[in-house]
Amino acid sequence: MKILHAVQFYFPATGGMQEAVRQISENLARLGHDVTVVTSKDTKRKKGMVNGVKIEEFDITGNAVVGIKGEIERFRKYLTDSRFDIVTNFAATQWATDIMLPILSRVKAKKVFVPTGFSMLYTPSYSQYFREMKSWMKEYDMNVFLSENYRDINFARENGIKKIRIIPNGASREEFGEKVKIDIKKKLGIPKNHLLILHVGSHTGAKGHSEGIRIFDKADINNATFLIIGNKTTKGCYRSCKLRELAFAIKPKNRRKEKRLKIMEFDRAHTIAAYQAADLFLFPSNIECSPLVLFECMASRTPFLTADTGNAREIIDWSHSGVLLPTIIDTLGYSHVDEKESAGILEKMVNNKPQLQKMAGNGFIAWKNKFTWEKIAIKYENLYKELLCKKN
Secondary structure, three states, X not given: OEEEEEOOOOOOOOOHHHHHHHHHHHHHHHXXXXXXXXXXXXXXXXXXXXXXXXXXXXXEEEEOOOEEEEOHHHHHHHHHHOOOOEEEEEOOOOHHHHOOHHHHHHOOOEEEEEOOOOOOOOOHXXXXXXXXXXXXXXXXXXXXXXXXXXXXXXXXXXXXXOOEEEOOOOEOHHHHOOOOOOOHHHHHOOOOOOEEEEEEOOOOOOOOHHHHHHHHHHOOOOOEEEEEEOOOOOOOOHHHHHHHHHHHHHOHHHHHHOEEEEEEOOOHHHHHHHHHHOOEEEXXXXXXXXXXXHHHHHXXXXXXXXXXXXXXXXXXXXXXXXXXXXEEEOOOOOEEEOHHHHHHHHHHHHOOHHHHHHHHHHHHHHHHHHOEHHHHHHHXXXXXXXXXXXXX
């Protein structure tokens, strides 16, 4: 099959969306398919093909609501003139999808839409966009959702969208299948006897970094390190998190209890080593769709505490490897954990080693059986083949 995946950002850019599309694309290429990704230009990208996936760059920014700038006509012509069997749009409210929506009927391939959560669904300025989305989704040959119960799939059902398929996220067997030979505690000067609590997420300001730090600070635990790994973003919380790291270190209470906070930027190998060394994952994120980090927890045998965000509740049901923190969801769909109660849950969890071990084993088995990217890619392959077998 000749497949086109359209996504706003792609490798070497990092983030959950980028990783998911990379894994699906590369695994489909390994299965023998001709896969191209269209995405934004990236000065760090040196090659037009990475791990068997062709990359076609466009100098475009924005979305249909805030405005789109750049090579719009070139991209439209590319979509209508190219001969692909399948074209898949990943995520709404970004140019690689929004430019295609008004010209869906002119794109000759079978068309698939993966909404990835509709993060702006409750934002007033996007109301007209989502009124039109009701019609656009009916023009796709299939709409793929990452969970059974979240705002995007519920929107589809409420608006009479019949072409629905559920394909979850996953984590890579290639990355997590073997122990990484990096001693993360030694590298960071963390005592061997320290409990290692981990958070992984870019410093967007909405991944729960501040909440996680306050929860860790409130929790009555000793000999523990909270390690936050995340990339800097243009307008994010990295600077404030680094200041919190300094303030945390000089608090007499934390010095007495041997509690440490570390804010780090790491490459993928060191991040995986941190997953594999961690005793627990703390994730009070404000907004998600289907968080990849929870699947990576499963793959690394790391039990997790998470806000009720995205389909975290469903991932807990699938894996039996996590606990939901008490959460309030505001009118814009953002999640906010109760930090005091969450600190109490963290205390109980770290003092219940048998429960942590059981959850770690549960998650790993669930991941190995159902949620490797290799298995997820086959689900996409089967869907694409099924669509091509159907008559127009």
